[in-house]
Amino acid sequence: MTAQNDRAAPRKARNPRLSRKLRVAAMAAPVIVLLTVFLIYPVGQLLLLSIHNQSGFTMAEYKRLFASSVYVEVLWVTMKISLLTTFFSVLVGYPVAYLISAATRERKNRLLYWVLLSFWTSFLVRTFAWVVLLGRNGVLNWVLKHLGLVDSPLGLLYNLPAVIVGMTHALMPIAIMTMLSVMENIDRRLPSAASTLGARPGMAFWKVYFPLSLPGVFASALMVFVTAIGFFITPTLLGGRHETMITQLIIDQVLQALNWGFAGAISVLLLAVVLVVFVVYDRMVGLSTMTGGSSAARGPQKSDGVLHRLGNALLTLLANATDALIALLPKRKKRAGDGNGMTLRTVVTLILVFLSAPAFLMIPLSFDSASGLAWPPHGVSLQWYQQVMDSPLWMQAATRSLVVGVGTGVLSMAIGTPAAFLLVRGGLRWNATMLAFVLAPIVVPRMILAVGVFYFFAKIGLVGSSL
Template sequence: MTAAGRRFGAWRAAWPLLPVLIFLGFFFLYPVGQLLWLSVEIKGTGALTAMHYQRLFASTLYVKVLQITLETSAWCTFFSIVGGYPVAYLLATTSERRRNNLMLWILLPFWTSFLVRTFAWIVLLGRNGAINGWLQALGLTDEPLSLIYNFTGVMIGMTHALMPLAILTMVSVMEQIDANLPKAASTLGARGGQAFWRIYFPLSLPGVAAGGLLVFITAIGFFITPALLGGRLQTMIAQVIITQVQDLMNWAFAGAVSVLLLVTALVVFYLYDRALGMSTLAGETPSTQGGGGRNPIARLSAWIGGHLLGAIGRLCDIVSEAYERLVPRPASRPTREWSRGVLAFLVFLIIFFLAAPTFFIVPVSFTTDAFIEWPPKFFSLRWYDTVFVSPLWREAIVRSLLVGVLSASLAMVVGAPAAFVLVRQRIMGKTALLALVLSPLIIPRIIIAVALFYFYARFGALINVRFIGTSLGLVLGHAVLAIPYVVVTVMAVLKNYDERLDQAAGSLGANPVRTLWHVTIPLIRSGLIAAFLFAFITSFDELTIALFVSGGLATTLPKQMWDDALLKVNPTLAAVSTILLVFITGMILAAEYLRRRALGRSSAA
């Protein structure tokens, strides 16, 4: 067969990619491109203009908001990485059983609604909240501290929201590091500090960098936490976009602000690529990048990083040696055991910070008071009665369930076949195709939401079909966000699947369809169900698209919670949050159980 024939055969085998490419092209790429085009077009003429960008930079207001956004995102990234690194290190170096148990406490806050977690911090940090109550009870302060509606509240809430993302990204890289390398350094005379900073940390750097990149890109598009926990001085750029669309209906200027946000994200990606190489996102070390030594940014980063890590390693050794002289440890307790004990205690505190706050909303939901305070006055079910009696809340719950099931089903139909191709087929441009499929995770969600809102309005009028204010518009939009989670989950299961089972079925006369239906799918069924559940959770918890597309007519549960929170934070929200917390926790436990079962069955097979 000729080379052209082989390429044609490979692309013919890749036809299952077409549905996901067509779907994302129509409901993701085109709407985003259309929104960005608005920022440079004179309305209705097609002529180019820069007036929206002139307005954007003529006032210091928007530049200041961008500065606040970048500073807040940078600090959030710093705290997420610093706090998440010890957790990721322990997860990567402990036993599999302990790692699986600890991972559940990371996944729980990771998948729990941003709104629920934000309400939890309102309960904790508020003027009459739990923390101020404890401080005053202990006599540490005479009056409540200002812990909310300022930078402190925003930073605590955003770090709590995004640290699990950093941990999950870093641990995937750390698990690939050979544990014998630091031991070898120790046998050559390196103390613990030098072995860690000169050997282990550089090998984990791709995970650190990738985690920092994902946290930063996610943070610059945040608006829930700054809106509910911050004040006027903590306004983020996503809030400006929402105001321009919902309050002023200024699509063109909203497009210009969206371009500013997107360009900021692309600049960060460019600098990351020049310093470390984009393939470090896949877990490769910086030294393997072909262009790593060919650009000044990479060389400067390597030079500064090498000297800085060396200095930190020497400093750690000096401090450790001085401490050992001042506080000698008994011979029965070796250094490694003592260090692991300190690490375990530190990780316990961090996981407590991640997992515990959400549960504080549970007792508040049973209060007899009409406002949130700590400690709550027990015991009443009036707030749960309010939720289930109110037609607004009932309709929002039912619609969220319906939209979640439909969007997850759609994401599975177009995403699962794409995962099979990306894992099993050798096709040209596979990396670019994977990047396209995963791009809804990278593009700030606020841009996708505004783009879909405008696209639905124009396209719906063109074909006389209503998308805004309908479940159809929500299903299509949520499917765009859910597809990457389906693809990643199914790919992870397929990478552990023994393809020789399919080959054996083929040798016994089964055609590809029968092999898929009777061999492959039964073995990976648990993984497929887990992918569906993750997609469902993504839709069920989604607010940004619902904020625009629901149009006030097709309100989802997160949208109803948001509307109530803007009016007044009351125990009704605590009751809804508790219901949501119990439901999502059950879904997470089921999805994680099925995912592990699928991986175990695939490996055993």
């Protein structure tokens, strides 16, 4: 009996360790299986098609890709549009995130509502709203004509500015929410402490608060850039032939030319660009900033480096310029370091109107008695709602959208929640690797993922089904 107890003791001692491994495996398995089956395999198949055909290994698709300057030019247009969208989304979204992070709980909820209202509205709906706003018979031309500022409608659609405005409007909520996750963790007493030591408001913001918010700025820029580079709805509807993005070429190769190999080659080129951006980002600030974490130092940091001195000089210049502008404003009572002044609230209100107005614009048009996306409405009618209710096609589509949306939400929570707990509280040595794996669907542009899954589903007969 004693001998049996002695043999059982080591087994019991090993049980807690074995139990923890089983728990970790159970929490990690769903997301690993999901991403392996529906990300790594489909995208790998698509990329394999670019170098393999019925004859075996080939580089013909890549030779065709680089033989013409058209594809390189389209890639440059894609990069230009994505970078401009990223710049304006972060620049305009920063004051909104700043004000929300400093607001009281009740006011914060109200401000977040208007940001999320735009975020929850379909990209397609918002893009159609901009067609109504910018069209020759749209809102802006109607207003300008009635004010007597123009005699004939302006060509505001089908150009680069229209694409940038539409994409910035679509992606700015992502930038705001990403920056907000970092700003809410910044100690607001630090700028106040700088003010008590003699720093003026501009200096306290640019030299104290802004550097602490940079991880959020970098993370939001990366999120917007990766999403923008895979966009196709807004450029297709708002842009002209000179604003063609590379994802539109991938769609054409798949749906019209049925050339999966060339579509795979274009996808590899796009994926390579995104991976380079992610590697640079990870080396500079670390992937943890994308989840609201602090910036991680990478390698030896030289405080007297050229980049550090240039950055410090730029922040000093901005601080002095800001303080000079503040000095020109009418004198009024304001506390040092207070970011909720009337000017900031006015700017944020205008930005929130920019975000929410296009969605509300579609409401009066839905009651228009005439057809077409023109302003102003020509009467009030319920005929379009009646057509939707009477159409089996529309009702089936609405039901399918609801089923797919609810199913996606439930499965995402069921699979993502254990993985989130594991990343935060698991204490894993390979936590960084796991985080990079979970973020992989963000790294891969959505169009590449969509085409890869489409090819995979076509082989197993799932295309066209709600599942």
